Amino acid sequence: MEISIQKAGSLKDLPDESELAFGTLFTDHMFNMDYDLDNGWHNPRIEPYGPITIDPSTMVLHYGQSIFEGLKAFKTPEGEIQLFRPEQNFTRFNQSAHRMCIPAFDEEFALRALKELLKIEKRWVPSAPGTSLYIRPTIIAMDPFLGVRASYTYRFFIILSPVGAYYKEGFNPVKIWVTEKYVRAVPGGVGEVKTAGNYAASLYAGEEAHHKGYTQVLWLDGVERKYVEEVGSMNIFFVIDDEIITPALSGSILSGITRDSVIEMAEKWGHPVTQRRISIDEVVEAHKAGKLQECFGSGTAAVISPVGQIKYKDKTLAIGDGKVGSWARKFFDAITDIQYGRTQDTEGWVHKV
Numbered sequence: 001m002e003i004s005i006q007k008a009g010s011l012k013d014l015p016d017e018s019e020l021a022f023g024t025l026f027t028d029h030m031f032n033m034d035y036d037l038d039n040g041w042h043n044p045r046i047e048p049y050g051p052i053t054i055d056p057s058t059m060v061l062h063y064g065q066s067i068f069e070g071l072k073a074f075k076t077p078e079g080e081i082q083l084f085r086p087e088q089n090f091t092r093f094n095q096s097a098h099r100m101c102i103p104a105f106d107e108e109f110a111l112r113a114l115k116e117l118l119k120i121e122k123r124w125v126p127s128a129p130g131t132s133l134y135i136r137p138t139i140i141a142m143d144p145f146l147g148v149r150a151s152y153t154y155r156f157f158i159i160l161s162p163v164g165a166y167y168k169e170g171f172n173p174v175k176i177w178v179t180e181k182y183v184r185a186v187p188g189g190v191g192e193v194k195t196a197g198n199y200a201a202s203l204y205a206g207e208e209a210h211h212k213g214y215t216q217v218l219w220l221d222g223v224e225r226k227y228v229e230e231v232g233s234m235n236i237f238f239v240i241d242d243e244i245i246t247p248a249l250s251g252s253i254l255s256g257i258t259r260d261s262v263i264e265m266a267e268k269w270g271h272p273v274t275q276r277r278i279s280i281d282e283v284v285e286a287h288k289a290g291k292l293q294e295c296f297g298s299g300t301a302a303v304i305s306p307v308g309q310i311k312y313k314d315k316t317l318a319i320g321d322g323k324v325g326s327w328a329r330k331f332f333d334a335i336t337d338i339q340y341g342r343t344q345d346t347e348g349w350v351h352k353v
């Protein structure tokens with residue numbers, strides 16, 4: 001398919017890179033493509049960034065049939081632009097599409113379209129430390145219809161946003177709150193795919209966490225409310241008595257690409273990650289015994305994010321003296337060195353644009 005290109009009449013000023021937050025600014029252009037039953041995915045185009053005008057009855061607004069991805073473009077010291085494991089994002093995007101009754105798209109084509117868009121938006125990829133261009137592919141249901149069924153028409157779009165750290169703490173340890181009152185997802189549900197509703201479902205507990213002075217919620221399993229699942233914006237790892245542990249994918253946990261990268265690296269370094277069920281009581285007990293050495297999250301937006309405090313019921317677990325743990329540091333350095341092209345990519349994870 002030919003991608004048509006319509007350039008913006010005027011270009012925005014670039015932001016001050018030292019002030020970049022997360023997800024507040026958007027570039028000059030976006031990618032759009034439509035789906036209908038007669039034509040399949042068609043009319044791929046790069047256009048000026050701007051509002052999508054939709055009918056108030058559009059299905060996505062009512063029933064939340066929508067999916068998204070998150071990946072990043074990085075600038076190397078030589079000024080080249082590169083992506084980190086983007087094919088994994090598009091594969092997962094199609095898995096999300098399948099679960100949400102959205103028609104599959106051609107992954108190779110989507111990656112080509114993204115690269116075309118990035119070539120046009122090259123000047124937006126920041127180079128200040130810790131900054132990147134966040135990429136948000138999204139698909140929304142477009143039928144103007146109020147009955148509950150899968151839509152017959154869709155819009156696929158990609159928008160780009162120059163970003164700094166996801167958490168205001170940057171790489172400093174964050175504080176997380178464990179809720180046993182609310183759940184994010186259940187086995188058989190949609191917790192393992194990237195659909196808007198999972199994030200909407202997390203907001204209420206997220207607000208409670210903020211009121212209590214915590215950055216994020218650590219979710220327990222939806223059935224027994226006992227086993228650790230994920231943080232919503234990131235997967236979670238513990239280091240207990242020198243064992244690196246992350247919850248096994250249970251059907252209600254998102255299969256993170258950074259999570260997978262950590263697991264692959266640790267394996268290569270001869271210190272494999274154990275993927276298993278881990279109860280919050282085990283974490284509390286390990287802390288009591290002085291064996292909880294580290295806790296950190298992993299995600300595209302969050303990269304590697306050290307956790308300095310976990311609140312569960314009346315217990316406050318302080319981890320690592322407010323300092324970044326050595327495993328978190330090691331994974332952060334190794335992953336970002338590859339992402340920013342400061343080291344040789346021996347894994348084939350990097351795609352040049």
Ligand code: COI
Nearest residue numbers: 070071233299300301302
């Ligand atoms: C990401 O890490 O890209 C995410 O999607 C998490 C969050 C910003 C929703």
